[in-house]
Amino acid sequence: MRKRFIPWTMANGPSVKARVLLQQCLHAKLQVKPADADSEAEWVEINRGMVIYICFFKGATEDMIPKMVNTLLNVKLSETEPGKYTSVVDLPGNVLIVPQATLGGKAKGKCMQYHNNIGKEDGQKLYASFVSHCEKELSSAPKCTEAGTEVKHGTYGNRQVLKLDTNGPYTHLMEF
Numbered sequence: 648m649r650k651r652f653i654p655w656t657m658a659n660g661p662s663v664k665a666r667v668l669l670q671q672c673l674h675a676k677l678q679v680k681p682a683d684a685d686s687e688a689e690w691v692e693i694n695r696g697m698v699i700y701i702c703f704f705k706g707a708t709e710d711m712i713p714k715m716v717n718t719l720l721n722v723k724l725s726e727t728e729p730g731k732y733t734s735v736v737d738l739p740g741n742v743l744i745v746p747q748a749t750l751g752g753k754a755k756g757k758c759m760q761y762h763n764n765i766g767k768e769d770g771q772k773l774y775a776s777f778v779s780h781c782e783k784e785l786s787s788a789p790k791c792t793e794a795g796t797e798v799k800h801g802t803y804g805n806r807q808v809l810k811l812d813t814n815g816p817y818t819h820l821m822e823f
Contacts, residue, residue, distance in 0.1 A: 665822070666820070666821075667715070669700075669821065671726065675693050678690050703764070703769075715823050720735055742796075742798045748770075
């Protein structure tokens with residue numbers, strides 16, 4: 648009888664509660680409100696720094712947010728000179744946070760399914776907390792305060808247009 652393979656996270660360890668994609672950037676611009684008959688589109692933008700795409704899964708809780716923020720903002724991802732990297736906090740750089748439910752998708756046949764994603768209400772609360780923690784972390788870092796770095800973010804639950812300039816596809820996937 649063959650044993651069925653069960654991934655470690657399912658068999659005997661904690662499952663993934665959030666998936667994050669990090670992308671260093673030179674400039675990023677995110678549409679947070681599309682144009683309509685009465686107004687033009689609204690955008691937020693940052694200069695050099697990092698874009699954080701984030702998706703929460705079922706089982707994600709508020710208590711995991713501080714560790715996530717600390718890890719993400721202090722990972723050495725930004726290139727300062729060839730072969731040398733620093734964190735967005737030490738750069739100092741700006742942060743753009745983009746809610747990205749599609750990071751939770753799994754292929755089933757020719758379609759994508761999102762059954763493991765957190766519910767919209769709970770996801771909105773965690774997303775707001777994540778943004779708030781990022782803002783606090785950057786505002787408490789002396790280099791960031793001196794440089795006037797900013798945290799900008801998208802609108803949870805809306806499709807948004809992103810324009811991104813990078814100095815290379817330097818994208819990293821992290822799971823919590």
